[in-house]
Amino acid sequence: MNVDFANRVKNLPPYLFKEIDRLKAELLAKGVDVINLGVGDPDLRTPSHIIERLQTAAQDPANHQYPLYSGMNAFRDAVARWYKQRFDVHLDPSTQVLTLIGSKEGIAHLPLAFINPGDVALVPSPAYPVYQVAVMFAGGTSHIMPLVKENGFLPDLSAIPEETAQRAKLLFINYPNNPTGAVADAAFFEEVVAFAKRYDIIVCHDAAYSEIAFDDYRPMSFLQVPGAMDVGIEFHSLSKTYNMTGWRIGFAVGNAHVISGLAQIKSNVDSGVFNAVQLAGVEALDGDQKCVQEMQAIYQKRRDILIEGLRRAGLNAQPPKATFYVWCPTPQGMSSADFTAKLLKEAGIVTTPGSGFGAPGEGYVRMALTVDKERVREAVHRILKLSW
Numbered sequence: 001m002n003v004d005f006a007n008r009v010k011n012l013p014p015y016l017f018k019e020i021d022r023l024k025a026e027l028l029a030k031g032v033d034v035i036n037l038g039v040g041d042p043d044l045r046t047p048s049h050i051i052e053r054l055q056t057a058a059q060d061p062a063n064h065q066y067p068l069y070s071g072m073n074a075f076r077d078a079v080a081r082w083y084k085q086r087f088d089v090h091l092d093p094s095t096q097v098l099t100l101i102g103s104k105e106g107i108a109h110l111p112l113a114f115i116n117p118g119d120v121a122l123v124p125s126p127a128y129p130v131y132q133v134a135v136m137f138a139g140g141t142s143h144i145m146p147l148v149k150e151n152g153f154l155p156d157l158s159a160i161p162e163e164t165a166q167r168a169k170l171l172f173i174n175y176p177n178n179p180t181g182a183v184a185d186a187a188f189f190e191e192v193v194a195f196a197k198r199y200d201i202i203v204c205h206d207a208a209y210s211e212i213a214f215d216d217y218r219p220m221s222f223l224q225v226p227g228a229m230d231v232g233i234e235f236h237s238l239s240k241t242y243n244m245t246g247w248r249i250g251f252a253v254g255n256a257h258v259i260s261g262l263a264q265i266k267s268n269v270d271s272g273v274f275n276a277v278q279l280a281g282v283e284a285l286d287g288d289q290k291c292v293q294e295m296q297a298i299y300q301k302r303r304d305i306l307i308e309g310l311r312r313a314g315l316n317a318q319p320p321k322a323t324f325y326v327w328c329p330t331p332q333g334m335s336s337a338d339f340t341a342k343l344l345k346e347a348g349i350v351t352t353p354g355s356g357f358g359a360p361g362e363g364y365v366r367m368a369l370t371v372d373k374e375r376v377r378e379a380v381h382r383i384l385k386l387s388w
């Protein structure tokens with residue numbers, strides 16, 4: 001076979017977890033008891049009432065055919081009800097809501113609808129890698145907005161050169177943030193709306209972690225800010241909120257023009273989400289939200305154990321108000337990659353190097369709170385034995 005990969009494949013950044021996976025496999029082969037704080041995949045099970053709804057919906061032959069491209073009316077209506085109840089934002093389910101095969105799918109397809117070759121997108125770093133790759137797949141160029149501690153891990157919009165802002169078509173933001181755990185307030189979102197209006201830019205707010213929050217803190221929706229509906233959309237996911245990562249269901253909401261662009265790309269690429277999964281999604285959104293509160297309490301407990309331990313070990317980690325990630329600074333002078341390797345080799349703990357999410361993430365490692373509290377305690381116990 002002499003057919004080479006296309007440039008978009010050749011230009012993909014190296015797989016973030018490749019070296020970690022290699023080291024992890026090596027330790028597992030040696031019989032080491034590895035604690036995995038590397039992946040952001042909830043260890044908790046999907047609540048029973050959601051599973052039961054899937055079971056009955058899967059038995060109904062009406063659900064066995066191709067779904068509607070934009071999603072079942074029942075699911076989009078449930079999204080609108082949930083939005084009104086959770087954020088007091090009114091959505092028209094027929095034009096402002098779109099079912100996604102997980103929010104990753106929607107994020108990855110959006111640039112294809114609005115970016116022409118050579119166009120610019122404003123992308124944060126460190127960040128979920130899909131934003132930058134999706135822009136590259138569409139032939140666009142990413143202008144990186146560094147997220148640094150001094151600015152609360154929010155992008156500094158005033159640092160974007162005038163000429164770049166004039167050319168930009170898309171702006172990605174993500175709060176509560178992966179990987180930094182940072183949150184955004186109304187003042188920041190207002191600044192984003194004003195910036196987007198000034199330069200005619202579409203805002204894509206990734207709110208995948210809006211329901212993973214602690215200490216009575218409730219993240220807001222970008223669409224709660226006046227004018228946001230004119231400039232952008234928001235991505236949500238049932239993956240983290242209801243421990244449904246494997247089910248593949250999420251949604252985009254907001255500006256009808258942006259939603260329709262994304263829907264046009266999708267109708268040519270995929271054929272929607274299995275109706276039975278959408279009906280289980282309706283159950284999740286309409287059903288008792290006690291399961292969400294219980295999940296929050298579990299992550300909060302794990303967070304407190306880990307933060308307390310890291311501080312005792314001399315690492316100045318801040319407790320995140322939201323997300324199940326701890327963004328932990330490395331010990332003085334140690335690179336992200338070296339600290340990750342040390343934690344793995346000397347303590348059998350898998351973490352993700354901050355630099356893997358983009359150069360501005362150097363000096364941090366990300367720890368996911370997706371193992372039970374006894375394992376978090378064990379991780380702390382092992383970290384306290386290390387020296388640096």
Ligand SMILES: Cc1ncc(COP(=O)(O)O)c(C=O)c1O
Binds near residue numbers: 101239245250
């Ligand atoms: C910031 C962020 N956005 C989106 C996603 C994608 O979630 P899903 O496709 O499962 O809805 C993830 C998953 O880890 C994420 O961390």
